[in-house]
Amino acid sequence: MGIQKAKNRIGMMLAAAGFSVAFALAAGPASADAGFQQWVASFRSVAAKSGVSGNTYDRAFRGITAPDPEVLEKARYQPEFTAPVWDYFDNRVHENSVAVGREMARKWKPWLDRIEARYGVDRYILLSIWSMESNYGEILKNDKVMRNVVRSLATLAYGDKRRAKFARTQLIAALKILQSGDIDESHLTGSWAGAMGHTQFIPTSYQAYAVDADGNGRRDIWTSVPDALATAANLLRKNGWQSGKTWGYEVVIPAGKLPAGSKTLAQWESLGVERANGKAFRRGGDKAELKVPDGRGGPAFLMTKNFYVLKNYNNADKYALAVGLLADEIAGHGGLVQDWKRPFTKLSFEEKQELQQRLSANGYYDGKADGKIGDGSRSAIKAFQAQMGLTQDGHPSKEVLKFLRGR
Known part of the structure; x- marks a missing residue:
């Protein structure tokens, strides 16, 4: 089939689905993907049923005529290397992330004061999340990492069976964000999987928790640090963050088997579990669960409720623990007493x-x-x-x- 006949056939299919032919084929045959364009055309009616206007849809997909191959590559990639626990923490909790966190604490103090007062979430936890999610916004400056969210999610919805349902839901949410006017299509950027802004919210989480902290009429987690930090604080508060309480404690455990499950700090103390820094537990009635992520030879922790609230951000123990440890170091509370079990001498x-x-x-x-x-x-x-x-x-x-x- 000749190029013009192919274009005509694609055009008729897209027109039948209510899609703009001129818009869909604007990029020309070299970069166009007929199957993807047909999927985009058919999804227009799905978006419309969810309240996305035709104008918003066309504006969002203008110039997008093919899936993003790098998104599909990242979706398929299964790393052979399983990081040991020390590797995960060494790459996230280190001198630089602590130093920059303290610098950001000074720079954004007036806003952190307001956010902490309004939401009751510790400022150092918010700074730690900011570091973990986007390296204090540095990732947002990297064009190789940041992508068009609409294209990324459409790519996953079209070409990744495992993530198709998730991607369709997130794509509808992203289109509604665009329709709301909080951000324009040129700035609706995110990771390959659609996580957006300084604090890396997926579109549905943005819809649930986004905040206009700076009062400019837009919930802009991409360019407004106050909006991004307040949005993270809002997520934690709405998921049960306990104001004025810690995420947990590093502890020293006695020899022998310890019972599993949740117990009060006083009960753990009666079993011989003590704080690693020698201080007393602040609230003996608070419940906590014992975790030893690196085995008995590594550091041990008693995790309180706020640790599990952090997992609403990322449902992984290592993530929540890294947030807590980095927050403590930014706040000046010191690092681990018992280090991770590395088979080598650590570098700064x-x-x-x-x-x-x-x-x-x-x-x-x-x-x-x-x-x-x-x-x-x-x-x-x-x-x-x-x-x-x-x-x-x-x-x-x-x-x-x-x-x-x-x-």
Whole structure:
């Protein structure tokens, strides 16, 4: 079939579905995807039944004629590397995230005062979430990470069977956000899976919790830090955050088996569980659950209700614990007493950056020297270790850095 005949056929199908032919084919045949365009055309009526106007729909999809291949690649990607617990925390709770958090606490103090007073959520928890979700907004500046939310969600709805139902729901919500006027289509950006703004809300969560904290008439979590932090605080408050209480405590546990389940702090204390810093528990009647994410040889924690409220943001123990630990360090309460069980000597954040820079200078690494050790850094370390006749474990260790410095 010739190109013009193909265009005519696609045009007739789209017109029958109530879609603008000129709009749908505007990008030309080289970048167009007929199957995707047909799906977009058919979904227009689904959106309309949910209250999305034709004008909003056409405006949202203007220029979008093919799915985003990188979104589908990320959706399919199953990492072979299962991060040990120390790796997860080392990449999130470190000197730089603490220092920037303290800087942001000073910079945004007037707004944090207001948000904390209104919602009752600890400012350091909000700063920690901001760090975890977007590196204090730095990710939003990265065009390689941020994508058109409408295109990303349409791609998943069209091309990913596992996420299709989720993506359709989120796409309708994103279109309604656009229709509300809170943001325009050029700024409706997010991650490959549709998480948006400084505090990375999916569209349905945005609809449920978004706040116009700065009073400009728009709930703008993309460019307004007050709106983003207040939105995070609103989510936590509405899910049961207990004002003035902690997320949990690092503890020391006695030898022998301990009972499972929730008990009061006083009951745990009677079983020989003590705070790692030697201080007393503040509220003996509060209930908590014992967790040892790195086994008995690593740090142990008693998690109170606020820990489980944090899991409404991301339903993973490691995430909620990282938020709590980073918040404590930003607030100046100190880090872990018992460190994670690493099989190597830990590097500082600056030393990790130096490690990446030296690996790059020697031709092993082509990523950013951002101090975060991901798959690319580990692969580079393994390649260097192989050449040097070292054990190929990929660990960012003092030993590897010492070898690199000697090159």
